[in-house]
Amino acid sequence: MSAQQRFAQAVETSLQQFLDEREAVLVEIGADAAPLLRLVREMVSGGKRVRSAFVLWGWHAVAAARPDASHTTGTEQDPAWGDAVAVATAIELFQAAALVHDDIIDRSDTRRGKPSMHRALEAMHREGEWVGDAGPWGEHAAVLVGDLLLNWADDRMLRACRAAAHGDAVHDAYRRMREEVTFGQYLDVLEEAAWIRQDPATLLDRAHTVAIYKSAKYSVEAPLSLGALLAGGSEAQLDALAGYGLPVGVAFQMRDDLLGVFGDPEVTGKPAGDDLREGKRTVLVEIARQRLSSGVRTMLDELLGDRELDERQIAILQDAIQRSEAPQRLEALIDRAVGEALESLHEVELSRSAVLELERLADTVAKRDR
Numbered sequence: 001m002s003a004q005q006r007f008a009q010a011v012e013t014s015l016q017q018f019l020d021e022r023e024a025v026l027v028e029i030g031a032d033a034a035p036l037l038r039l040v041r042e043m044v045s046g047g048k049r050v051r052s053a054f055v056l057w058g059w060h061a062v063a064a065a066r067p068d069a070s071h072t073t074g075t076e077q078d079p080a081w082g083d084a085v086a087v088a089t090a091i092e093l094f095q096a097a098a099l100v101h102d103d104i105i106d107r108s109d110t111r112r113g114k115p116s117m118h119r120a121l122e123a124m125h126r127e128g129e130w131v132g133d134a135g136p137w138g139e140h141a142a143v144l145v146g147d148l149l150l151n152w153a154d155d156r157m158l159r160a161c162r163a164a165a166h167g168d169a170v171h172d173a174y175r176r177m178r179e180e181v182t183f184g185q186y187l188d189v190l191e192e193a194a195w196i197r198q199d200p201a202t203l204l205d206r207a208h209t210v211a212i213y214k215s216a217k218y219s220v221e222a223p224l225s226l227g228a229l230l231a232g233g234s235e236a237q238l239d240a241l242a243g244y245g246l247p248v249g250v251a252f253q254m255r256d257d258l259l260g261v262f263g264d265p266e267v268t269g270k271p272a273g274d275d276l277r278e279g280k281r282t283v284l285v286e287i288a289r290q291r292l293s294s295g296v297r298t299m300l301d302e303l304l305g306d307r308e309l310d311e312r313q314i315a316i317l318q319d320a321i322q323r324s325e326a327p328q329r330l331e332a333l334i335d336r337a338v339g340e341a342l343e344s345l346h347e348v349e350l351s352r353s354a355v356l357e358l359e360r361l362a363d364t365v366a367k368r369d370r
Helices: 003-029 033-044 050-063 081-106 117-128 134-163 167-197 200-230 235-262 274-278 283-291 294-303 311-323 326-344 352-367
Strands: none
Touching: 003 033, 003 050, 003 081, 003 134, 033 081, 033 117, 033 134, 050 081, 050 200, 050 235, 050 352, 081 117, 081 134, 081 167, 081 200, 117 134, 134 167, 167 200, 200 235, 200 283, 235 274, 235 283, 235 311, 235 326, 235 352, 274 311, 283 294, 283 311, 283 326, 294 311, 311 326, 326 352
16 A cells, blocks of 8 residues: 555544544534434535545655754654645535535536535425425535535644644645635636626636636645645745645636536536536636637527536537637646646655655646546
């Protein structure tokens, strides 16, 4: 088992132990906590654990590069291993909260091939034959579940930072991450509604800004920085890791844009063309719009965001985007971003094993199919 697999396993155990602790408290208030916690456990279990991996290698990159580092530095034998696991656990709880809220905003029925949280809660209402409309109740309850997960993420991060040598710096970075990704999500939903009143020449730049703050910084740069700060990283090391993390995060989001339009539902666990129904004004869509004829661009604008799009209409939009050559141009941007990121890793002293893993991860997140 690799170091990353062992770390992911440790984070999984930490998550379940934390939920055990919280369930023991909540069931004292009411037995209704048990079925709710069951849904939460199902949601936080598994997943790609991308952010946890970046916490690990950000920490290892700095810790194992110190002159006094031993063969146990950055491993399970390192006293700071538990701190890194705790920080990653908090990030996974925050990610779960973000997914719950995101699925409500996007009205997504599924997540990883299973019912999204608000749909699972809606089903609980129907199966219980409760009073009222199951749909709105499921959404209302899911908002509260997301808020609960946010609270737990903050709690776990605060505990981790109190125990860690560089906890104040880690907590400041976490607070900044929370603010940026939340505002990035706001910009995302704003763009879906306000794009029509914006200067057309600014739409691509606005889509890039959304990609950076909604996903890129949060998915890669921030977890890397949290790990590096935990190890007491220097300004030069933090800059080098940010120089890797931001472009890899952008590549991560651009791949997400492609999967949101062309992904295989059997692999992604989401319906084909989901981003088209949701009206996402992504970099992919804006590149396509710039290259389409005025008539086809008008058709795309009229259909994008229609929740009732059928498979034929999805296919028409996919074909238009494909013929614009936007996917090929986005692939070129992904390759360029990864190239820039890898150069940054060699600008400062970082552990060789972490650099190798970060090179591999860059390729993994940029070329994934789900």
